[in-house]
Amino acid sequence: MNDFLPIFVLLVLASGLVSLVLLISVLFGPRRRARNETKLQPYESGMRPIGPAQRRLPVRFYLIAVLFILFDIEVVFFFPWAVALRELGWAGLLSMLIFIGILEAGHFWLWRRGALEWEKMDK
Amino acid sequence: MNVADLETVLPFLLLATGGVALLLVDLAVPQARKSLTGWLAFVVALAAGVSALALVSGKTMKGFAGMVQADAFAYFADVLLCVVAALVILLSLRYHTARGLMRGEFYPLLLLSLSGMSLAVHAADLLVVFLAIELLSIPLYVLSGFARPRLESEEAALKYFLTGAFASGFLVYGVALIYGASGTTALGDLRAALLDNPALTSDALLMAGLALVMVGLLFKIAAVPFHFWAPDVYEGAPTTVTAFMATATKAAAFLALMRVVAGFAALSPSLAQPFEVADALRPMLALIAAITMIVGNVTALAQQNVKRMLAYSSIAHAGYALAGVASGDATAVLFYLAAYAFATLAAFVVLIAVGSTEGNEDHRYEAYAGLGRRAPLLGVIMALAMFSLIGIPPTAGFVGKYFLFRAVVASDLTWLAVIGVLTSALSAAFYLRVLMVLFMREPETAPEAEPAALAADAPRMVAAYVSAAAVLLIGVFPSAVLALLTGGELVALVR
Amino acid sequence: MGLQNAINGIPLEWYLIVAAALFSIGLYGVLARKNAVAMLMGVELMLNSVNLNLLAFWRYLAPESAAGLAFAAFVFVVAAAETAVGLALIIAVYRSLKSVDPETLTQLKL
Numbered sequence: 001m002n003d004f005l006p007i008f009v010l011l012v013l014a015s016g017l018v019s020l021v022l023l024i025s026v027l028f029g030p031r032r033r034a035r036n037e038t039k040l041q042p043y044e045s046g047m048r049p050i051g052p053a054q055r056r057l058p059v060r061f062y063l064i065a066v067l068f069i070l071f072d073i074e075v076v077f078f079f080p081w082a083v084a085l086r087e088l089g090w091a092g093l094l095s096m097l098i099f100i101g102i103l104e105a106g107h108f109w110l111w112r113r114g115a116l117e118w119e120k121m122d123k
Numbered sequence: 124m125n126v127a128d129l130e131t132v133l134p135f136l137l138l139a140t141g142g143v144a145l146l147l148v149d150l151a152v153p154q155a156r157k158s159l160t161g162w163l164a165f166v167v168a169l170a171a172g173v174s175a176l177a178l179v180s181g182k183t184m185k186g187f188a189g190m191v192q193a194d195a196f197a198y199f200a201d202v203l204l205c206v207v208a209a210l211v212i213l214l215s216l217r218y219h220t221a222r223g224l225m226r227g228e229f230y231p232l233l234l235l236s237l238s239g240m241s242l243a244v245h246a247a248d249l250l251v252v253f254l255a256i257e258l259l260s261i262p263l264y265v266l267s268g269f270a271r272p273r274l275e276s277e278e279a280a281l282k283y284f285l286t287g288a289f290a291s292g293f294l295v296y297g298v299a300l301i302y303g304a305s306g307t308t309a310l311g312d313l314r315a316a317l318l319d320n321p322a323l324t325s326d327a328l329l330m331a332g333l334a335l336v337m338v339g340l341l342f343k344i345a346a347v348p349f350h351f352w353a354p355d356v357y358e359g360a361p362t363t364v365t366a367f368m369a370t371a372t373k374a375a376a377f378l379a380l381m382r383v384v385a386g387f388a389a390l391s392p393s394l395a396q397p398f399e400v401a402d403a404l405r406p407m408l409a410l411i412a413a414i415t416m417i418v419g420n421v422t423a424l425a426q427q428n429v430k431r432m433l434a435y436s437s438i439a440h441a442g443y444a445l446a447g448v449a450s451g452d453a454t455a456v457l458f459y460l461a462a463y464a465f466a467t468l469a470a471f472v473v474l475i476a477v478g479s480t481e482g483n484e485d486h487r488y489e490a491y492a493g494l495g496r497r498a499p500l501l502g503v504i505m506a507l508a509m510f511s512l513i514g515i516p517p518t519a520g521f522v523g524k525y526f527l528f529r530a531v532v533a534s535d536l537t538w539l540a541v542i543g544v545l546t547s548a549l550s551a552a553f554y555l556r557v558l559m560v561l562f563m564r565e566p567e568t569a570p571e572a573e574p575a576a577l578a579a580d581a582p583r584m585v586a587a588y589v590s591a592a593a594v595l596l597i598g599v600f601p602s603a604v605l606a607l608l609t610g611g612e613l614v615a616l617v618r
Numbered sequence: 619m620g621l622q623n624a625i626n627g628i629p630l631e632w633y634l635i636v637a638a639a640l641f642s643i644g645l646y647g648v649l650a651r652k653n654a655v656a657m658l659m660g661v662e663l664m665l666n667s668v669n670l671n672l673l674a675f676w677r678y679l680a681p682e683s684a685a686g687l688a689f690a691a692f693v694f695v696v697a698a699a700e701t702a703v704g705l706a707l708i709i710a711v712y713r714s715l716k717s718v719d720p721e722t723l724t725q726l727k728l
Contacts, residue, residue, distance in 0.1 A: 003627075059709060066702045073698040076691050080684070105143050112150045250689050257696045264703050268710060277711045278723040284704050285657055285720065289648050291700075292664035295693055296641055299668045303634075303675035308685060 060118060067110065074103055131186030131193040133178060134171040134201040135241040141167030142234035149227035157225045158216050164230035165212045168237065172205030179607060185247060189309050192247035192382075196457060196616065199608050200244040200378050203461050207371045208237045210468055210590060213582040214475045215363040221479040224270055224361060233367065236262035240375035247617065249298040249308040249336070252379050256294065256343060259375060260287050263368060267360040279359025286342065286352040294339025300332030310386030310617045317389035324390050333387055337407075340383065343376040346445055347415040350438045357434035362478045362486075365430065366471035369437045370464035377444055377460055381453050384408070385616035400451040405536075408449035413542050415442030420546040423553050430474060430486040432553055436512060437467065439550065443527060446539050452530035453616060454608050455523075461604065462523035465593040466511035472587040473505045479580065488560050495561035500584075502561050504591050509554040511594045514547050519597035526601075633674035640667035654708045654718040658701065665697040 081088065081096050088095075110116055129136060145167065149160045175198045183194040212230065219225045239258030246252045264287065268280025302308050304326045305316045317323055338349065345353040357365045388399030400408070419439025426432040440463045447456035476498070477491070478484040495502025511520035524547065531540040597604055640663055647660025669690045676686025712718055 062705070062709070066705060069698055070702050073695050076695060080688065080691070102143055105147055109146050109150065250685075250692065254692060254696070257700070261699055261703055264707065268707055271710055272714055274711075274714050274723075277707070277714060281654060281707050281711050281720065281723065284700075284707050285648070285654065285661075288658070288661040288700050288704065289664075291696075292641075292644070292648075292661055292668070295665065295668045296671070298689075299671040299675065302672065302686060302689070303679060306680045308689065 063115065067115070071103065071107070128186040130178070131184050132191050132242065132245050134175045134205065135238050135245065137171040137174055138167065138234050138238035138241055142231045142238060145234060146228070146231040149231065152227055157227050160227045160230045161212055161216050164234055165209050167234055168205045168209040168212065171241070172202050172209065175201035175205065189311060190248045190251050191245040193245060195608060196378060196453060197244045199457060200374055201241050203374055203464060204237060204240050204371050207464055207468060208233060208367065210586040211363055211367045213586040214366065214472060216582050217580040218363055218475045218479045221481070222270065222361065222484065229266065229269060232262040232266055236266065237371065240371055243375045244378040246379055246382060247310055249301060249310065249383070252383065253291070253295050253298055255379065256376070257291060259372065260291070263364070263372065266364045267356055269364060270361045275359040276361060279356045282352055283356040290339050290342030290349070293335045297332045297335025297339060300328050300335065304329035304332060310382060313386050314389050314617055317387070336383060340376060340380045341411065344373055344380065344441045345438050346411050346441050347418040347438065350415070353438055354431055354434040357437070358428065358431045362430065362471065362475050362484070366468060366475065369433065370467050373437065373441060374460045374464060377448070377456060381448055381456065382616050384448060400449065405449050408445060409536055409539050412442050412445035412449055413539055415439070415445060416542055416546045420550045423550070426553070427488060428486050429488060429491060429557060433467065433470060439546065443524065443543055446531050446536070446543055447527045449539065450530040450534040450536060454605070455526040455530040457608055458601070458604060459523040459527045462511065462519035462597055465590050465597065466508045466518070466520055469504050469508035469587070469590040469594055470512070472583065472590060473501045476501055476583060479583070488556070491557070491560050492564040492566040495558070500587070504587050505561055506558055507591050507594050509558055511598070513551045513554050517595070517598045519594045522598050522601045630674055630678045633670060637667040637670040637674070640670065652719045652721060654711070654720055657720070658704045658708070662697055662701065665693055669693050
């Protein structure tokens with residue numbers, strides 16, 4: 001348990017500091033109960049907000065994100081191969097090339113179908 | 124990895140390579156000629172089936188450090204799966220054009236799903252079971268929603284996806300617990316560990332893992348109480364995809380299930396069986412089989428839609444096959460699944476013919492009124508399919524049920540066989556209702572579809588003849604199929 | 619190396635309990651939420667709890683073979699593929715229905 005002591009100390013310090021800051025702002029901060037429109041705006045800097053804050057994003061962003069995740073995660077199989085590169089030898093390299101070939105087939109298909117082109121995506 | 128390893132999963136390799144290659148080839152196929160992609164997929168499926176047929180032998184081989192196993196059961200299932208897929212492709216050509224679904228991606232997805240099924244029947248390791256089930260499911264989720272933007276199809280896909288992903292969560296959690304309890308995921312090592320270490324047979328972690336894996340697999344074969352997704356998915360998916368799911372997926376998942384059950388055979392000593400099933404597991408399997416037969420058949424009685432009725436029929440037949448699993452006779456189960464697959468496929472030939480005509484796809488009973496007289500060939504095929512599903516000689520269904528119930532009685536589960544026979548008698552009510560509507564009832568409105576349009580499509584007719592011939596030939600010459608299954612020597616599901 | 623010792627001192631059961639809790643939270647998410655995206659997140663949570671289990675078992679029980687590690691890699695690659703397909707299906711339904719609540723899907727009677 002001794003090893004956890006620094007973590008506990010950090011926890012106590014962090015929560016103490018946060019409580020202190022909150023307490024100070026409650027004690028000394030100005031208290032306006034006014035609930036006018038200006039007060040409720042996200043920024044009180046004179047800028048008028050345009051539209052709601054939670055706008056829906058176009059589906060293109062989502063598509064790119066999903067494609068990124070897919071190819072990104074597949075790369076995980078490179079790590080065990082890289083670690084055992086010497087032991088696996090040519091058979092390992094061949095297997096990996098086949099694997100990359102399959103990924104590239106998917107990539108090529110996406111490219112030819114226009115999934116990677118920003119302008120065409122709305123179709 | 125060496126060449127001998129590749130040979131153990133050759134059909135899988137052909138299908139997976141063919142699927143990926145076809146995806147790229149399809150890019151060059153113009154939209155107007157997408158049936159070319161279909162024909163190429165047909166060739167790939169047939170080639171994989173022929174390769175499996177050529178490799179059938181009495182020997183059992185293991186490959187990839189014991190991850191996969193090639194035996195007569197696996198090759199038999201490969202042949203069955205590839206033939207079913209090839210027939211589905213033939214059926215899809217006209218249907219997809221008529222329904223506006225002629226998109227090239229259908230065929231690569233079908234081949235990839237088929238490759239997952241082929242891998243599932245060769246699985247000798249729980250990791251491979253999981254991977255194969257995912258590989259067969261993920262393309263099927265997409266295929267179920269292939270009739271986008273038709274809402275029923277999208278709904279079927281989303282429901283299938285949510286329940287399927289949920290089930291695979293159970294499956295893989297169970298595999299993790301089994302790995303923790305025994306230190307291995309290989310079914311052969313697991314069996315050896317259970318024999319070496321009797322303390323393991325009552326290990327709570329192992330039992331919990333086994334229960335979760337069984338839940339995951341029972342979901343896939345749609346056994347009650349894990350069947351609730353099946354009717355909606357089967358009804359909403361494009362009819363070609365439903366035909367594929369109802370036949371091929373079931374056969375593949377059942378063989379994977381039997382391999383897992385056999386891996387746990389050493390849990391408790393059992394009667395001598397063709398493949399072993401632990402005494403500890405048999406009551407559970409028998410109970411689920413009984414409930415599945417009863418619920419599937421009784422609910423099918425109440426349906427007003429032929430497609431949905433066939434969904435409940437597929438649940439009921441999962442119950443029969445599960446009774447065979449409880450009896451421990453893998454040969455009887457596989458024979459039954461083959462008989463069921465061809466009969467169901469023959470029924471779907473008629474549904475797809477109806478769906479390929481102009482106008483909305485309507486599978487309510489009323490829509491079938493008088494069809495048997497307007498298109499006698501379709502009527503005869505439907506009659507053959509229904510007789511086989513009930514189990515009337517000389518069809519495949521009769522022989523299948525005979526072998527199955529004989530195995531069930533031989534393993535001291537006579538009560539289960541009695542339930543099976545009684546529910547089969549009950550099932551005649553809704554199967555014969557289809558024939559009554561087809562031949563006896565007059566259509567309420569003038570039929571939109573011309574008989575000529577119903578029978579005109581040549582590939583569909585080939586599929587119709589092949590599935591009908593299979594139903595009859597398996598029924599008349601069962602020994603030929605049995606020879607393929609046993610390959611001359613007793614097959615061990617797990618070694 | 620104080621922290622390393624602390625991690626080594628954690629018994630296997632703790633990992634299993636955390637994993638079981640994660641699995642249960644995921645299970646609850648799938649069963650109780652009315653939003654397909656949240657249900658998908660529940661499934662992901664279930665799969666991640668499996669990974670935690672696999673890695674803990676591997677580290678404590680069978681560190682000499684890499685089977686547990688390899689299995690974990692397969693599980694999360696499959697999870698990513700499932701998510702991609704699932705989100706695509708959810709978007710397709712949303713475009714037709716303007717809702718991601720599976721209970722609004724009533725074309726097919728349940």
